[in-house]
Amino acid sequence: MSHRPLRSVLYVDDEPDIREVVELSLGLGSGLKVATCGSGEHALQMLSTWRPDLILLDVMMPGLDGPGTLARLRADPELARIPVVFLTAKALQAERQRFLSLGAVAIIAKPFDPLKLAGEVQTIWQGIEHA
Amino acid sequence: MPEERAPRTDLRRSAALENQLEQIGNRFLERLLPECQAMVIRLEACQPGSAQDLADIEMFAHRIEGSGAVLGFTTLSEQARNLQEQLQALRAAGSLAASRLAIAGQIGSLQNEARALLAKRVLRA
Numbered sequence: 001m002s003h004r005p006l007r008s009v010l011y012v013d014d015e016p017d018i019r020e021v022v023e024l025s026l027g028l029g030s031g032l033k034v035a036t037c038g039s040g041e042h043a044l045q046m047l048s049t050w051r052p053d054l055i056l057l058d059v060m061m062p063g064l065d066g067p068g069t070l071a072r073l074r075a076d077p078e079l080a081r082i083p084v085v086f087l088t089a090k091a092l093q094a095e096r097q098r099f100l101s102l103g104a105v106a107i108i109a110k111p112f113d114p115l116k117l118a119g120e121v122q123t124i125w126q127g128i129e130h131a
Numbered sequence: 132m133p134e135e136r137a138p139r140t141d142l143r144r145s146a147a148l149e150n151q152l153e154q155i156g157n158r159f160l161e162r163l164l165p166e167c168q169a170m171v172i173r174l175e176a177c178q179p180g181s182a183q184d185l186a187d188i189e190m191f192a193h194r195i196e197g198s199g200a201v202l203g204f205t206t207l208s209e210q211a212r213n214l215q216e217q218l219q220a221l222r223a224a225g226s227l228a229a230s231r232l233a234i235a236g237q238i239g240s241l242q243n244e245a246r247a248l249l250a251k252r253v254l255r256a
Contacts, residue, residue: 017158017202018197018198018201021202024152028144028151110197110201111200114148114201115149
C-alpha cells in the first residue's frame, strides 16, 4: 500500500453552512486544497477540468444525489478511479453496506466533529490502496 | 525545540478553526430567525394538503437539523428533526389541516432556541 500524500479534496453538499465548515476543517486543519460545490451536477462540471485526489459526497441532495453522482463517476473512465467517501446522517448508517457496495471507499457519519474531520479523512486516505 | 513546534502549530490551528466555526455558527443563527418567520408565513398561506409546501418546509427542517448538529447546536437540531418527522407523517397522511398550529409552534420553538443561543453568544463575547 503506497502512502501518496493527500493534497486535494472536492466536497459536494447542498448545505452551504456545512460546505463552509468542511472547507475550513480540511483547509485550515490539514492544509489541503479544498473545493466545494452544492450539487452532483455541479461536481461533474468541475471534474471536467480538475481532478482532486479524493471526493467527499453528501448522500441526500436535491437533483443528482450522492449515489447518483457516484454512479456517473464510475461510468466515466476518466473519473472512475477517484476515491469517493460518503457523508451521511447517522439515521442512514444502516445503509452503510449498500453505499460501500456502490463503490464508496468509506462512510463518514454526520454530524461529524469539525475539529476531527481532517484526521478522519487522512486515516481513510491512508487506508486506500493507491495505484 | 522542534518537537514543541508541531503541537503549538496544531493548537493555533485548532484555535483559529474554533474561532471561524463560532462565526459560521453566528451567521447560521442570525439567518435562521428570518427564515423561521418566512416558513411560518409560508405555512399560513399554503393550502391544506399542499405537498410542495410541506416538502419545502420539511427540507428547511432537514437543513437545520444537519447544519445545527455539525455546528454544535444539539437542541436546535433535535427540534428540527422532530419537526421534520411530523411533516413526513403529515405528507404521508396527505393533510395539513389539523396540524397547522402545531407546526407553526414547532417553527416558533426553533426561532426561540436560535434567539436564546445568539443571546448567549453575545453575552459571552
